[in-house]
Amino acid sequence: MSEGPLIEIRGMRKWFPIKQGMMSSVRSYVRAVDGVDLEINRGETLGVVGESGCGKTTLGRVLMGLIPITEGSVIYSGSDIREIPNKEIRRKMQIVFQDPGGSMNPRISVRSIVGEPLQVNGICEGVELTRKVEELLESVGLKAEHMTRYPHEFSGGQKQRIALARALSLDPEFILLDEPTSALDVSVQAQVLNLLEKIQKERGLTFVFISHDLAVVRHISDRIAVMYLGKVVELADSDEIYRNPLHAYTKALISAIPSPDPDARSDQPPVEGDVPSPVDPPPGCAFGHRLHHPDWEKSTKMDLSLREVSPGHWVQPCPCCTDENDESRDAPHEQVADGNASEDVPDWARGE
C-alpha cells in the first residue's frame, strides 16, 4: 500500500467546451490541460510552475476530482479516484485555493469556515467542534478568539492561514496548494512558506504546490514540473532544474527571476509574443510557435512526449533543433528571444 507513488496522473486531458450557437453544438474547446503524466510521491512536495492561464489550477481541480476529467485517469493509492467514494477522497485530499478571500463565504464566521469539513462529514459538533477549531487555528498560528470573527476582518496572510486550517481539519494525506502565496507580500510569503514546511514535517503531508513564481516554488519543492499551455514541458528535481534547465521555456522562466544583483538583471520580459490561447492551440511545440521560431514546423511532425534525459529529469524534446544535442538546441531561441537563454541565468540561481 505504501509502495509506489501516492498519486499517479495518466494522460490527463481537460477540455472545456465553448458553447456556440443556440443548439449548444460544441465547436471548439479550451484545452486547459492537454495530456499530462505525473507521479506524486508520498511525503514530497511537487511544485507546478507556469505562466497565468497555462492550466495549473485546472490540473489541480481535476486532480482533486472537483471537475470531471475529459480523458485519462488519476490514480490515488492504487485506485482510480472515480472509484473511490466521494466522501473518502474529500477526507484524504484537500485544497487551499488560489484566492484566500474568495474561497471563504463572507457570511459565516471563521469557526464555521474551519469547522465546515468536520460538520459535513459528521465528525463532530458543538463543543467538540469548537475545541477542534481552536486547535487548528492555533496550529496555523492564529488565536482561538479569532473564531468568532468574519473573513473580511482578516489580512491576506491571516486568511491564507485560515484556509490552511480548513484544509488541515480533516487530517488529510495530501494538500493541493494553489498559489498560496501569490496574493501576499514578500515578508508574509516567507512566514506562510515556513509554516507550510513546518506542518508538512509534523504531519508527513504530501503537497502539490502551484505557483507562477519559480523562486517561491524552488524554496519549498522537492521536484518541479514546468507547465506550458496545458502540457508539462520539463520535470526534474528543483535543484536540477535550476542548474540545468533544458527546455527553452524553463530557461526563460528562470531568467525572469529577479536577481539581487542589479547589473545582472534583465530588463526584457521573459517571453515575447502574445500570451497563447488554449483554444485550438497550435500543433507541435506551442512555445516555438509563439516565438515564431523558424524551425517550428518541424516540431509538428514529431512526437513531443517527455523523455528522460538524465535520471529523474524529464523534458519535452526539442525536435525542431538538432535533437539530443544540448548546445545547439538552445541556439534557435537565442536568435529569437535574444539574450534570454541559459547564459543569462544569474549565478546565484544556477549554483547550489
Next chain:
Amino acid sequence: MRDWEEGRKDREESQKRLLESLSMSISNLGRGWKIYRRSLLAMLGLLMVLSVSMVAIFADEIAVQHPYRNLTDTEDKWSNNPDQQESPPFSEECSLREQKITTNPSSPLFSETVVAESVNKVSGSIAYGYYTDVLSITEIIKIENDRGYDQDISLITIDPDNSSLFVLSPDLYGNSSHYTGVWVTYLYENEDMSHWWLPEGYDTCIFGTNKEGHDVFSKVVYGARVSLTIGITVATLTVTIGTIVGSISGYYGGRIDEVIMRICDVFFAIPGLILAMAFVAAMRSVSSLTFPVWLGILLPVLMLAYFLNSHLSTTVLSGDERVSDQAMGMLMGNRSLLVGLLAFLFFVGWLPAFAWPDFFGVSHSRGWRLISSLVVIVLLVGIILADRRFVQKNSLDGALTRIGSSFDWTNPWRYLNFRTVVVFLSMAILFKLSGNEGPEIVLIKDFDKLWQVQFALIFTGWPGYARLIRGQVLYVKEMAFVEAAKSVGAPPSRIMFRHILPNAWAPLLVAFTLDIGGTILSASGLSFLGLGAAPYTAEWGLMISESRVAFQRAPHMMLYPGLAIAVTVLGFNLLGDGIRDVVDPKNRR
C-alpha cells in the same frame, strides 16, 4: 442516549453561538438602518407602510362602520344600507337612519318600546343571527306611515332614561286599523360610530358614503386589510416558488435549466395584466383548492427521483461506471426509465383512474392520511439511502450518526436555526389549512374570488423571480467559496442553503418589497375590471369601479380608495428603493 446533564455543555455552546449570530445580525441591521435613514424618501416610505399596516391591523378599532359577519363563517359582507346613499363627506345624512316600527298590537313583533338598532355595525349584541348595534337617538326627524304620509312627530318619543328606546304613544298603535307600521327617520349617535380620534362634532362620515350607503372611510380602512393580505400573500408565495424554481434552474443548469427558462420566456411574452386575466378566466370555476392524496404522494416521489437523477449526473464523475452490478444497482441505474414510466402513466391518466382509496378500500380518515404520509416518507428515505449506498457507494455510517445526532434532545437550542423554523412553520400552516375528511386534501376551503386573483397573480409573477434568483445563483455559484465547500464534501442542499442563497437574497428582498406594491396595483386593476374581488367587498379597486356610475356627481366615492392605493403602493415602492440602497454593495464598507 445522553441524559440532560451531559448535554449541558453543548447547550451552552449553542446558546453562545445563537447569541453571537444574533448580535451579528443586530449590528448588520444597525448598519443598514444607518444607510437607510439617510434618505428622506425612504423614511417617508417606511412611515407610509407602517401606517397602512397599522390601519389594517386595527381596522376594527378605526373604522366606524363594520361589515356584518354571518355567524357561521367569518367572511366580511357589506349589506345594503338604503338610507345614506352617496351622501357627501361631512353631511348630516350620514347619521340618518330609517327604521320600521310595527304598530299593529296584534302582531307578535309589536312592543310599546322599540330599540333603535342597525344591522350594519358590529358590536356586542347579536340578533337574528347577525351582529347588530344599538343606536342612541338624538332626534326624530320624520315619521311616515306605510302609505307614505307624514305623521305627527310627537307620536313617538325618546325614552328619557334610555336614549336608544323609542316609546310609542297609544295614539299610534291604538289606531291600528289604518296601518301596520310606521317608518321613523331619526338622527342617531353611537359611541362605536364616532371617530374617537377626531374632535367632537366631526364624527360623521368623513369620506362620505357610497351608493350602497356604506361609509367610504370604513371601507377604505377595511380595504387596507384586503390589499395588504393580497400583496403579502402573493409576494411571499411568488418569492417562494420563484426561489425554488430559480435556484434549481441555476444550480443544476443543463437541460432542466433550459426547460425552465423557456417556460419563463413564454410567460414573459404575454403582458402581465393580460396573462393575469387569462389565469383568472381559467380559474373561474375553482371553488376550493384541493389536492388529491395520490397526487400528494406521487408528486414528491417523482420530483425527488428526478432531481436525484440530475444531481447524480452532475456530481458523480461518470455516471454508470459507478453503479455496482447488484440487482439494486441495476434498478437504481434504470431509475430514469422507471421515473419516465411513472410519469407516462401519470399523464396519460391511467393512475388517476384508480384513486387510491377505492383501490385499496381504505377510508379517507386522517389516520389513513397519516399512515400514507409515513409510508411515503419511509419510501423517500429508502430511495435516498439506497442511492447513497449503491450509486454513490458511500457507507451509511456517517449518515446514520448524523441523523442520530440531529435528534439530539438534550440540546433544544440546536433547532433554533432558520431551516428548522421554516420547516416547522410551513408544516403548521399546511396542517392548519388542511382540515377536512375527504378523498382530497383541501388546502384552501373557500377558494373565493380573492384567492383566484391571488393565484392568478402568483402564476403570473413567479417567472420574474425565477429568472432573478437564477441569475444570482449563477453568479454566486462561480465564487470560489462554493467550490471550497464542494471540495470538503458539502452536499448540494448545504451549498444551496448555506452558501449560495444567503449571498443571493439581497436583490430578492428589494424585488419582494417592490412586488408587494405591484401586486396591490395589479389586484386592484383586476378588481376594477370586474375580474377580481366579489361585489361589495371592501377592495379599493372594486370600490373605484363601483363608483363609476356616479363619480362625476359624487367624486368622493372614488377619490379616497384611489388615494389609499396610491399611498400604499408608493410606500412600498419607496421602501423598496431604500432597501436597495442598503443592500447595494456600493454602500457597504
Next chain:
Amino acid sequence: MRLHEFVVRRVLLLIPVMIGVAVFTFAVAQIIPGDPAALQCGDKCGLIVGYDDDGKPITAHQANRERLRLDDPVSLQFERYITDLINGDWGESQKNGRPVIDIIKTSAPVTLEMAFFSLMIAYPLGIFLGIISAVRQDRMFDHVSRFFAIAFVSLPIFWFAMLLQLYFATGPQVGGICDPIFGTEGGCFPIFDRHDQSYTYPLDGYHSLYPESGTGFHLIDSWFVTDAKLAELPSEFDTNRELFMDTLIHLVLPCSALGIASSGSLLRYMRASLLEVLHEDYVRTARAKGLSEFRVVVVHACRNAMVPIVTILGFSIGGAIGGAVLTESVFGIHGMGTVAVLGILQLEYQIVMGVTLLTSVIFLLSNLIVDIAYAIVDPRVRLE
C-alpha cells in the same frame, strides 16, 4: 457573429416561445369553465335539429359539439388548433358568430394607436425629465422629480384616468378646472369613446364605423374617409379634417393617462443611465477639453445614455398594452382590452385566446425589432 446570423438566430429563438404561448392559450381555453357548445345555442340547446343514422334525435347542443369537434381527444384538438392558427382561423365568437380574427382586426389597431401615442408622450417626457434630474443630481429638482417618478409608477392608472376625466371634462354638478379657466362647457376634452357621442358602436359587436376597407386605425381611417361615407354617417362634420380632429382629440385624455403613468419608470431609467455615462472617461475628457456643459451632456453623454432606454422600448410596448386594458375600460374604448375583459366575463374563450396570442406576438415582435436595431448600432451585443 455577423449581423444576418444574429438576426436568424434571434428569429429562430422566437419559435419555441411562440409554440409555448400557443400551448398556453390552448391550455387556458381547456381549463376555462363552461361548455362552448352550450354557450352557442343558449336556451335552444334542447331543440332537435336532425336525426342520425340510427334514427336517434340530435339536439342542437350535440350538433354544436359535433361541429366544434369537442369530443375529439385533446391531442387532436390541439393539432387542429395549431393548424387553424397558422391558417388564420382563430375561431369565432360563440355569442354572435363573428370570427375572432375579425374582432381582433377591428380592436387591435385601436389599442395600438393608444399605446403608440402614449409612448409618444411617455418617452419625451421621461427622457427630458430624466436628463434634467441626472444633471442636477441631488438638488431639489432631482428629489422632486424622482419622487414624482415613483409616485407615477405607484398610481393606479385607472384611477388616474378617472381623475383626468373628472377634472378635464366634467358633468353638470362638479366643476372641473377647464370650464372656469377656458370658459368651455363640459370640459376641454371628451371623456368617452373614440368619437363624438353620436357614433355609438353597434350593439352586436365591435364593428369599426369606417369603410370596410379601412385599416382599423381610427386616425388613419378618419383622415381618408370619403365624402360619400361622411355624408352617410350621422355626423355634423362637413370635412374629414373635422372628423380627424374629433378622433384625435378623443385620444388626448387616454393617452395622457397612459403616457404620464409610464413616463415615471422611463425617467428613472434615463437618470440612472445618464448618471453612469456622466462618470465615464470620455465625458470627463470632453469636459476637460472645455466644451460647454450643455454640449457635453447633450452631444456626448445623452447619445450613449439613450441606447439602453431604447432597448426597453419593447418592454414599454408590453406595459402600454397592459395599461391600455385599464384605460380603455375607463374611457369606454373598444380596444383589445375591452374585448378581452368581455370575453372573460362571457366565457368566450376563443376571444381570450386570440387577444393573448396577439398581444404576445406584438410584444415579441417589438422586442425583436428593438434587439436587431440595437445589434446594428452596437455590434458588441451580437457576441452574446
